[in-house]
Amino acid sequence: MEFSEWYSDILEKAGIYDLRYPIKGCGVYLPYGFKIRRYSFEILRKLLDETGHDETLFPMLIPENLLAKEGEHIKGFEDEVFWVTHGGKTPLEVKLALRPTSETTMYYMMKQWIKVHTDLPLKLYQVVNTFRYETKHTRPLIRLREIMSFKEAHTAHATKEDCDAQIKEALNLYGEFFDEICVPYIISKRPEWDKFPGADYTMAFDTIYPDGKTMQIGTVHNLGQNFAKTFELEFETPDGEKDFVYQTCYGISDRAIASLISVHGDEKGLVIPVDVAPIQIVLIPLLFKGKEEIVMEKIKELNSTLKSEFRVHLDDRDIRPGRKYNDWEIKGVPLRIELGPRDIENGQALIVRRDTGEKITVEYSNILEEVEKIVSMYKENLKIKADEKIKNFLTVVDFESDVNALSEKVKAALLENKGIILIPFDESVYNEEFEELIDASVLGQTTYEGKDYISVARTY
């Protein structure tokens, strides 16, 4: 099955996201999908909170004149902004944009709050819906008109050094987040022509989907003093001078969810990382006539034992076990535990891993410990697999000083290996002309195993 078909299919079958809403690019997070989102964003929130970011909530509507304040910024967004023009039947005096992102909103407010160096650093974030009038083909959780979950962080600093340090913190923090949700990535500095509108430069996280195309899953922007000058974010330095703040912003969206689904899924369905799995362990009683009570009693006991540490679900539906296995494999539940009369007699239980399909018979008396062990192997394995998956999609080519020869080589490598092609960094081909020549995207400047490359790929 083609990846894109698999993807649409699994969103529906596993109960992640329903796109049958009568607006293109707008859909519904279903209960199971929402739980994955909830656990994922809880991890992200925790990482942000621990590093001194404060969660806030800013308005969704932006007056036209405010959105247009930063020239480059508005140029980057004006074609894809939704406009509110009426309240009831009354035309509004000032058109209101649905936020495509919140720089202008937040920096307008920061001006009220930042007066003196002791007000800095200011590190804020919010998790909100944002909007893009996408004219391209939309794709659930990937390219939406309503991005349902956009975590955007915005920081302001007194010095360039603090600002640069913040970029590092953000990169580490995002790296940790993607590690925890088992999404592999490479980081690139986006080329000038592809940076965030209004930024000094943009660092980006890309992952690679099973079809070999890359997906941008997180961006970190160094805004320098550009927005600060536009929004007059001036403060008094310790020396009593005036200076503009230095700013960064960084974002992660629903694509994080799309990616953890896409990277690990297989032909049977989802394979969900333990920490974000709505159900971590499913219990299936094997009922035989006359033994139902014994089994149900034992499995309920097991349920309470495991519930102390895991999100457990006891599937006591009156259908045959095979159908249950199938249902939970589709939903990607990490572990399945089967318990039947013979297991009970033997003081055992059967654990089946979703990631490897491995069946492991364990001593019942020791089951919590056994489960913990297997869970940690599962986690480890998903991380290793994630790593392998991205490595298999990285191809280093030798540099050729002849541009045409180089571009042919890159095109051939892209055709054969897909994924990301790494070209030893060279200014002479680091430009949009080369990008056109290879008919693929330049992700940017990428450090890989200590060396500098130009990374190129076909992207989503």
Place this chain on the structure above:
Amino acid sequence: MEFSEWYSDILEKAGIYDLRYPIKGCGVYLPYGFKIRRYSFEILRKLLDETGHDETLFPMLIPENLLAKEGEHIKGFEDEVFWVTHGGKTPLEVKLALRPTSETTMYYMMKQWIKVHTDLPLKLYQVVNTFRYETKHTRPLIRLREIMSFKEAHTAHATKEDCDAQIKEALNLYGEFFDEICVPYIISKRPEWDKFPGADYTMAFDTIYPDGKTMQIGTVHNLGQNFAKTFELEFETPDGEKDFVYQTCYGISDRAIASLISVHGDEKGLVIPVDVAPIQIVLIPLLFKGKEEIVMEKIKELNSTLKSEFRVHLDDRDIRPGRKYNDWEIKGVPLRIELGPRDIENGQALIVRRDTGEKITVEYSNILEEVEKIVSMYKENLKIKADEKIKNFLTVVDFESDVNALSEKVKAALLENKGIILIPFDESVYNEEFEELIDASVLGQTTYEGKDYISVARTY
């Protein structure tokens, strides 16, 4: 100070909400305010999850024809809907409403999901932003154009009995929620002329603000089969017949936050219920020359001890203690613990309660237990106070068969006692004419201490 002045003032001073945004009725949840919101909605989520509600996320935009599908419903909202008419510079073919509430969105999707009685009950909720083009005076967290936090639950059931039972569950659940955040309430069945557009009937929670005006803080609607018929929510019953589902919906908004702030605050600032306090205990070192190290060491130890159970903040700013006391009183931190050299010598610490101002000297060796005790007294006291506050604002008047005499009596009672006036229930005055006569609002039919009343009040 007048209540409304106090309210605006405290939102700013305590760092709850900033309304200096250039759109009327749109503002910013500041970090401290956002934390109160986060903890409050976590309690609400927990109550919903425990009673089998599933969290979801539905689109924010509603096509005009979908919003207009239910006739009464749209009539109730059409004057206050924001309309998106353009994407970039392109006029949209169908105007899109910013959701004022999500019945139409959700029920359109429910049609895709509900086929047979085993699909029921369906109990969904979401926490989202909603929009009203308010032309009236807006008020932060109370009457907003962007309601930043609307928890809306929507359920569908196979029978009228299940639906009625759901109304009871919702009322209990909301009651428990308001109890936990220490907001007192009375429940009324809203009169026909004030029910939710499209509902069979509406039950509402009202609290009373310090100025004696009531605030609607939660509503529970029995929709019967009205929306189901419009949205063709038909299912196959166990007998193989076709029937329409029975529906309920219920909502709680930012007003919950506004209310917990308003009901308990005093002239010094906020008094926050423990469970939703961003900081539950603040530690203030009393530093004297030469003893700084001893005190700081001890208070850091105290910090780690208490952190295991509470949200603690050690205020080690280099300002005098008096200013610290003041800051944390404004922010309503439940307990303050002061520790100085003499306390350490005596093996003691001083605990100050924000709710009563009481100062309690406790044995340091036993401090975690002492704090637990005081925290539970604080909780208890806030609940008792909440109860007293609403009771003091309830006035029962005797019935008069002469309408004019009755209305004069009610008006006099309103003038003298403010709050809610309870009139023994009588059909003859349960109408809009009487409402006009008394120049106040009929909240509805209220059961109080086992008797039936018509409740009237001046409302926000």
